[in-house]
Amino acid sequence: MKELISSITKDYLYRLIKDGKRLDGRGLLEHRKLDIETGWIGTAEGSARVHLGDTDVIVGVKMSTGEPFPDTPDRGVMITSAELIPMASPTYEAGPPREDATELARVVDRGIREGKVIDMTKLCIKEGEEVWLAFLDMHILDFDGNLFDACGIAAMAALLDSTVPAETFGFGEDYPLPIDHVVIPTTFYKIKEQIMLDARLEEEMISDARLTVGTNEKGEIVSMQKGLSGVFDYQDTLFCIEKSKEIGDSIRALMKK
């Protein structure tokens, strides 16, 4: 099953976009209302619920101990997964993650992993034998477009909220999950030569191309993902990266509060 959009809405959107306008009156590079709430899942080591307009996601971090990978014997392990549960949209079905959920999980994972957000060396208990495993589970509750940013922001906020449950596992006192960087993804959508930030569902459905850029607090690019069958040119990508830093900074500022 696919999301459907009526031709009349489609035409209306195209007409608006030609004049640089949007359905909800936002500017092209304006986010929807962003609301971040951390720490309200008591059973998780860290959690965050993010509302990006009507898109509603929750990310929970659970930790346990296990064996490290043979090639990184002194580092902890992070495992990311996303569930597009049938609650969130009439088009989602129960069952194993499909390709869209897999891409989402991998893009969020890439930002955190490549951005070296967690200091994995501090998650080593005994080299080559036992390390901390951090499970990052993303739960999509209401789907109104742009899951990449909603989940990326929620994942970052949940990690910042996390405590390593050392006491429960008998490894001394609990301590905050060691975080080195704050990576924020921003996703741009290209519709008829116009580039806009944070598409809601209707906009996402008529998008030609999508570009997610993850930046850290130093303004460095740590991950990118281009999606959909349309194209960007080189100048477009420069524009998106430039804006991603700016917008990332404003969201980082919001997270500090």
Place this chain on the structure above:
Amino acid sequence: MADEDVKLIDEKGIRLDGRRFDELRPISIEAGVLKRADGSAYLEWGENKVLAAVYGPREMHPRHAQNPSRAVVQARYNMAAFSVPDRKRPGPDRRSVEISKIMSEALEEIVFVEQFPRASIDVFVEVLEASAGTRCAALTAASVALADAGIPMSDIISSCAAGKIDGQIVLDLGKKEDNYGEADVPLGMVPSSGKITLLQMDGNLTLEEYKQVMELAMGACKKIYQLQRDALKRRYSTSLKNFEEMADDTEEV
């Protein structure tokens, strides 16, 4: 099941979380919390947090499961990976499959399924945080979400458990009480008619004890019923208010 080391009730009859034997944990319900779903409800019950969404009536998939004379209510109870102390592997396990089945059957009783031949009415319940009694919380939230979706139904189901801890009959078992107690009886019913739509039991009870358990649980269902109705009323009074404001705005233009 009983563990001598864990004392669940003190000499004054106060339970671990400070409740008396016949007290419920705090419950709050909000209807209409999701945009995409046709109806939804969010419920907090002690430390439990559950979200219910309803889609339908809509075309039934898979087709071969369609019923030519009535709609099928398909409930899906699912726990988030982070909802329990030890991470749960995503996806259905035997426990959630069973709960989904008995919830579907309970809800089918109140929905006027004969009005929608071949259709499916889908109820999705996500347990975001679990602390004993999630199936009762799920069924309670699902009923509110069904009503919020405007599904024709005869009434709503309220659900609550009662059981036995330290030899005493108590209402609404908490996490430790559930783990170390002697019996747990989750009940789902239509309080206005007394119809029992869900009933399970595990542990050990005499007939006399069973009667006491049911008396407590049925009494609690009546209270929960009121909370459900209040949530729905709030939902519709707010929409009415918004509508009136909209109407006012139009007049000004």
